Every structure is written in C-alpha cells, then in structure tokens.
Amino acid sequence: MNRTLLSILKILSKENKIIGSKEISKKLKMHGINLSERTVRYHLKILDERGLTKVFGKEGRKITEKGRKELETASTVEKVGFIINKIESLSYLSDFDINSLKGRLILNITYIHESKIKKAFKVMENVFNSPYVMGHKVLILEKDTENILVPKDHICIGTICSVTLNAILLKAGIPIISKFGGVLEVRDGQPYKFGALISYDGTSLDPLEIFMRGKMTDVIGAIKNGFGRILASFREIPVVCLDKVKEIYKVMQKKGFKGILMFGDPNQPLLDIPVGIDRVGIIVVGGLNPIAALEENNIQTDTSAISVLYDYNELLDFNSAFEKFK
Incomplete structure (x- = not known):
C-alpha cells in the first residue's frame, strides 16, 4: 500500500x-x-x-x-513514531517556567470510577511519598472543562508527565533525547537494570502505558521492600550540558519536583545501555507510577499518557486532594 x-x-x-x-x-x-x-x-x-x-x-x-x-x-x-513526535511537540509548546512556577506543563490523564476513588488515593499516597513520581502536584476534576471531558460517575486525575523535564530543559536551550521507555528493576532501593524496553521512535503507543496495562510493574514492592519494578525512561543529553542539567535539577528539587533517578558518565553505558558519542545517559521516573500502583491493586483505570498541557496553578498538592476524598 x-x-x-x-x-x-x-x-x-x-x-x-x-x-x-x-x-x-x-x-x-x-x-x-x-x-x-x-x-x-x-x-x-x-x-x-x-x-x-x-x-x-x-x-x-x-x-x-x-x-x-x-x-x-x-x-x-x-503511526510508528507518533509518540516521539508527540513528546517533541508538547515539549516545545509547554511554556512552564521552573523558577516562577508559572505556565503550562504536561500531564497524564486518568479516569477512575468515583466508587474507587478513596481506595485509589490511599494506594497512591505511598507512591507520592516515594522518589518514583515527578512531583507532588495533581489535577483533580469532577466535571468537564474546556480541554478535558470527564465521564459520568468518574473522577479525572492528572499526574505530572516526565516529558515536563524535556520541556524544562528545552526552555534552557538543552536538547534531550527520549530513547526508551521501560520497566526498571529496583534492588535495595536503587536502580538495578531495565527488564524491558521499547524505543520511543519505534512505537505508536506510549511504552509506559503498555507496560502498565501488561501489569509488569511492582511499584508497591519497590517502595515498601526496596525490591520491585517501576516505570522509567532512558534519555540522553550532550556531555557539554551535564553540569547545567544538574544545576537545573537542583532548582527543580527545591521547587518540589523530582524525576531523575540516576546520571551516567560521559560516553559510558548506563545500566548496560550504551549512549551516543559525546552524550550522557539519565534515568527518569515514569509519571504513571502512581497509576501503575492502582492497576497492581486491581483498581481499573482509563489512562492517556502524555495527554495534555495544563496550567500549573490549577494543580493541587496531593495531600490536599487526598484530604478532600477521605
């Protein structure tokens, strides 16, 4: 054809x-x-x-x-390559400023039946208190907005997508390449190796969404016992930008953001994954880890990864949102 x-x-x-x-x-x-x-x-x-x-x-x-x-x-x-194009487009369109905490960042959108929402928040509490999220802010919608439709008897939860990191670095003039999405094995609380990987430029679906649906994670085990499997991605940055990226990440941490689990060494494989010439690998947590924990607990979700740009000021602190549904 x-x-x-x-x-x-x-x-x-x-x-x-x-x-x-x-x-x-x-x-x-x-x-x-x-x-x-x-x-x-x-x-x-x-x-x-x-x-x-x-x-x-x-x-x-x-x-x-x-x-x-x-x-x-x-x-x-x-559509093969659709996801990498979406990552690049939303990274460019995001106008989020990490210093002022203003602008639109990128969210994953999940719908949960209202009858399961209390249990869902209890499960997610463990994840939001762990290193395996991008940040503590969430979007909570109980009715339609201009950009998001909420099905009847459902609650919409927006979690910060890891592509927001791409957007923050891009605004600082730092190119970042999203190479793979995968399932990262954690041992003794530390990243050990990727058990499965899918290339972002070779798929029409979000890799982390695929692994989550396949119930290949054990996010709760990684949090409670230090042994488990979380969603994460492998990215590359130029060697010359490494110090600048570390500076920006320190700012992100002070502003309540997380995300980077590990930096590699210049021109050296990271967790056995090779990098390009004059590049450094970094391991970034998946923004869908809280939702993966729900799936592990048999709480059905309807999720769209890398879904929408949304104003940061419209987000709530997770603990505040949790109080609302207790």
Whole structure:
C-alpha cells in the first residue's frame, strides 16, 4: 500500500457519498499529491481489483469494508513514531517556567470510577511519598472543562508527565533525547537494570502505558521492600550540558519536583545501555507510577499518557486532594 493509494482510501473513508476521480484529484492536493484525473483513475482501478473500492458507474467510487480494514492496518504502521513526535511537540509548546512556577506543563490523564476513588488515593499516597513520581502536584476534576471531558460517575486525575523535564530543559536551550521507555528493576532501593524496553521512535503507543496495562510493574514492592519494578525512561543529553542539567535539577528539587533517578558518565553505558558519542545517559521516573500502583491493586483505570498541557496553578498538592476524598 503506497502513499497515493493510502491517501485515496483516506479521502473515500471520510465521504458518505460516491465521489469521482475529479474530486479525488482535488482532495489529493491537500495530502501533497498532485495527480491528473487520468492517473487517479489508474490508481482507483488498482483499488477496485483489490476489492478495496466499489465502482458506481460514471458517478465514482466508495470505499468497501475491506478497504476500511486495510486503511486501519496501514494507518497503524503509519503511526510508528507518533509518540516521539508527540513528546517533541508538547515539549516545545509547554511554556512552564521552573523558577516562577508559572505556565503550562504536561500531564497524564486518568479516569477512575468515583466508587474507587478513596481506595485509589490511599494506594497512591505511598507512591507520592516515594522518589518514583515527578512531583507532588495533581489535577483533580469532577466535571468537564474546556480541554478535558470527564465521564459520568468518574473522577479525572492528572499526574505530572516526565516529558515536563524535556520541556524544562528545552526552555534552557538543552536538547534531550527520549530513547526508551521501560520497566526498571529496583534492588535495595536503587536502580538495578531495565527488564524491558521499547524505543520511543519505534512505537505508536506510549511504552509506559503498555507496560502498565501488561501489569509488569511492582511499584508497591519497590517502595515498601526496596525490591520491585517501576516505570522509567532512558534519555540522553550532550556531555557539554551535564553540569547545567544538574544545576537545573537542583532548582527543580527545591521547587518540589523530582524525576531523575540516576546520571551516567560521559560516553559510558548506563545500566548496560550504551549512549551516543559525546552524550550522557539519565534515568527518569515514569509519571504513571502512581497509576501503575492502582492497576497492581486491581483498581481499573482509563489512562492517556502524555495527554495534555495544563496550567500549573490549577494543580493541587496531593495531600490536599487526598484530604478532600477521605
């Protein structure tokens, strides 16, 4: 399925009527493809032969059910790299300033049924008192806002996404590369090794969300016993920026943020993961660790990672939010 055929199927899938080659030719220009009507008809014939479109005489074509399934499959492949693009876009769009604590940072959004909310906060309390969160602030919504819809009988909880670190460093002129999301094994309270990794630029889904759904974590064990598995990511920064990043991280800690579990050495592997030339590896906690703890306790959640930009001033301290639902 080449780009032209895929674009024609996309155009047909959005129409509830039969359309001809002339109209398709015009719409293809929006996809950056310039084809004559005659060439469009040639491609339509290929789609007809594959059973992906149906001919309605001189009127034109409609997409078939088989065509919709083919489009769905092809679109999934096309989305590979979607997450890394989302990380880069939201990092750029965030205007959060760590010094003034003003602006929009990046949140993961989770919905929990209101009947489970008290138990959920009790479970998350342990995580928010551990090193395995980005910060103590959360968003709590019981009704719709302009940017977020809250399903009936549910509470929305927003946790600070680790991509906020990317945004903070980017505003300081420091490039950071998100390489992998994974499950990090903790021993004696210290990072030991990654048990599983997924490359951010090779997936259409957030890796940490995948591992959380697969119940591959033991966040509670890592907190209570010092032995467990948490969500974390592996990132790289230029060697020349290492001292500056450490300075910024000290500021973040003073402002109530956490996130970086470990810095590597220049040009040296970190937890057996190699780094690029003149780069340093860093291990960053996953912003979904509180939600992973809920899943471990069989509290069902509906989560969207790296979901939305939200004003920092609208967030609550976790302990204040907890008091509200006791």
